[in-house]
Each structure stands twice: as structure tokens, then as C-alpha cells.
Amino acid sequence: MNLRLYNERTLLQRLRRTGEASKADLARWAQLTNTAVGSIVQSLEESHLIEPAGRRQEGQRGQPAGLYRINPEGAYGIGVRLDRTSIETVLIDLGGRILAREAHDLLLPHPDEALALVRKSITRMLSVLDGTQRRRLMGVGLAQPYNLGSWLRELDLKADFRIWDEVDFGAMLSQAVEQPVFKENDGNAAAIAELFFGVGREESDFLYVFIGAALGAGAVIGGESLRGSSGNAADLGLMPVLPSRLASAPPTDRRWDILLSRASLNALTRHLRHSGLPVRNHDDLEGHVASGGRAVDEWLDDCVDALVPSLRASLAVLDLPAVVIDCDIDDGLIDKLVRRVDAGLREIAPEARQTPRLLRGSFGTNAGAVGAASLPMFFSFSPRADVLRGQPASAFSHTAKETTHA
Secondary structure: OHHHHHHHHHHHHHHHHHOOEEHHHHHHHHOOOHHHHHHHHHHHHHOOOEEEEEEEOOOOOOOOEEEEEEOHHHOEEEEEEEEOOEEEEEEEEOOOOEEEEEEEEOOOOOHHHHHHHHHHHHHHHHHHOOHHHHHOEEEEEEEEOOOOOOOOOOOOOOOOOHHHHOOOHHHHHHHHHOOOEEEEEHHHHHHHHHHHHOHHHOOOOEEEEEEOOOEEEEEEEOOEEEOOOOOOOOOHHHOEEOOOOOOOOOOOOOOOEEHHHOOOHHHHHHHHHHOOOOOOOHHHHHHHHHHOOHHHHHHHHHHHHHHHHHHHHHHHHHOOOEEEEEEOOOOOHHHHHHHHHHHHHHHOOOOOOOOOEEEEOOOHHHHHHHHHHHHHHHHHHOOOHHHHHOOOHHHOOOOOOOOOOO
16 A cells, blocks of 8 residues: 555656656656556546646557646645744645735734634635635645744844744644644745745755745755754754854854854844844835845845855755755845855865756745645655655644545
8 A cells, every 4th residue: 555655646746747748658757567557547537636638649650648737726735834023824736826825024923823813814715715625625734943932142033932932833723723734844844845846846856945034944855855853954044154244243252153143034134224224024125135235235245155155064964966045035136146156156166076056946935835835735745755664644744644635
């Protein structure tokens, strides 16, 4: 049974990557018999996870081959992204399309208040789906930073989030909305979104970096998300770096600081305010980035100066061929980061080692929430190695269901 489930998920993954394929294509790729693939395709079609995509003439003779593709309406996921300065909820389909979105730009409130906000958002998301579509909802994904009460000095936040380290918000949310809730570190969740719906359609190995209020990261190796013993693998934000030379940096007598104190949008906000520029909310920050200016360039210099050696050190350990960079704000900032980081990595490239390919992320400001919404479908449909070992998805989530059909 585990092998059959693994083969089903492998063929789904192949269709996500190729877009369309015939049964013969899938049989050749998976090295399975035509009969085995035919049975799997029939099962997936009956489950509405795939659908016919027309016919293709293979060669000069014979009947045109029937093509299949992922059915976007075959499954749905709701994602909740919690950050220290925002709450975002989205609804996506199996094709990765955002069908509904709500966002709150605010300091993370008490868990009870956050639960009330999220519950209302999820209720509105569910109203978008009809009865048949609701039955294909795979659950709710929750993406949040671990240790929310930590690193407030580095992030220039005058708040107390320690209560968040004492509650299981996933358990609270699952009980409130009566849905399975799949929890993950926000950096890993965003990396999973890239794996499932973004560059992972072509790349099986990459380091993912997301610059938001803090800095999130994740690693994908062999098409699987690397988690580590505590779920903090590839936690790039905690890489040791020299303290910032910006006048806006918080004073410290430490020899070393951590990367997120320099490579984060909170660090940019701090520097803009120090330079006399008003930043009341995310829109203000986006406006300053769009208009550019000396303060933005100064922060960018400081950010890249810390980010480049941290990436090089991570790549020396992980040996990955590509780095994906995304950001909570674009307006040209992502392209600047990609260009500057690429040049910096080339400048310090050690002998006999290649510089990784630098790629833009696929989701921008929605990366965390889409990552969260990807979790129910990732744990339900991705060909992870634990499926072969018979390990349940609950090893990675608060409440989970292993399923082969929507």
C-alpha cells in the first residue's frame, strides 16, 4: 500500500512539473508498466486530482495519445501566516492559484485575539467554496516563526510576545475551525510553496531565502524539505555576522550579531526612521522602497554585506546549486538583491567551487501565506520518503490525515 501511495504521488509531482503527459510518458519516466500506470491514472482521475488535457499524436502512426494534467479544482488549502507584525490568510487551489486573501498589518496580538481574527478570515474563505469544493479542502496550514518572543532587540520591536512561546496555536486553531491543521516554520513553509508550485517544478535542490519583517529560509534537497531535528534546518537568520556599521543599528558590546539584525525589513524600517523618514505601516515602507533614496541604498549595502558570506557558508555545508530569493516587498528590490548577491558570491567564490544560480522567488509578499496553504496539500500529495517508511503526516503537523484522494 505504501508503494502504491508513493507511486501515485510521484506521478502527481511529475504532472506538476511537466504540465501535461500521457500514460506512456508517465510509465517511461516512473519505470512502471503501462498497466500499473493506467490503474494509477484511473484512480487519480476518479479522485478529480487530474483531468484529461486533449490528445497528442505520438510519431507518425497509431492513435493519438490522451494527455493528462493536474486538476486545479481537485483540492484546496487554506493558509494562515503569523508574523510579529502581520497576520495573513489565503485560500489556494491545487494549481497554486490564490482564490481569496485577507491581511492584517498589526503587531501580533494576544493568541485569543489572533484566533478570533483568523477564525473570521477562515469562515470568509470557506464561503468562497461550494459544497463539492469544501469536501476537497485538505485542511489549514499554519506558518509562523518559532520562538516569537526572541530577538526583539535585533528586530527593533518593543513588544512582549512571550505568551506565544507558551501556547499551541495550531491546536487552538484546529479546535476552533474543526479542520486538520498542519504546522510548519514560516521559512520552511515558504520553501515548500516554491517546491510545490514555484521553481520546484524545475529545481529539486535549492536554498530558499525570504526577507520579510525578519528573515526566513529553508532548504530543499532531492525534492524534499529539509527540516532538521527541531524543524529549524537552514535557519539562515541566526547565522553569526559582524554587527552592523549603520548608525541606526542597536548598540551592542557583542563581537557577533545575527543575520536577521541586518538582513530584514525591520532593519530597513529602523534605518529609515533613524534617517527621519516616516514608516507607520507596510504601505509606507513599500513607498520608500519604490522611491529609493540614500537610506534604502545604505541598508541594502549593509544587508548584502552580511547576507553574502552567510549564504556562502550555508552552501559550503549543503552543496546546493541554486538560491531562491524572495521578499515581502518588490518594487525592484528583489532584482537588486539578486544582482548584488550574485556579484558578491562570485567575488568570494573559493577555488574549485561554482557560484550557485540566483533565482527570483515566485510569490513575493504572499510567500508565507501560500506556503502555509501549501502544507495540507504537500503533506497529502507529495512523494516524501516517510510515505515509503509508513510514517504518518502527524509527525509534521498538529492534526493530519494521510489521504490518496480528495
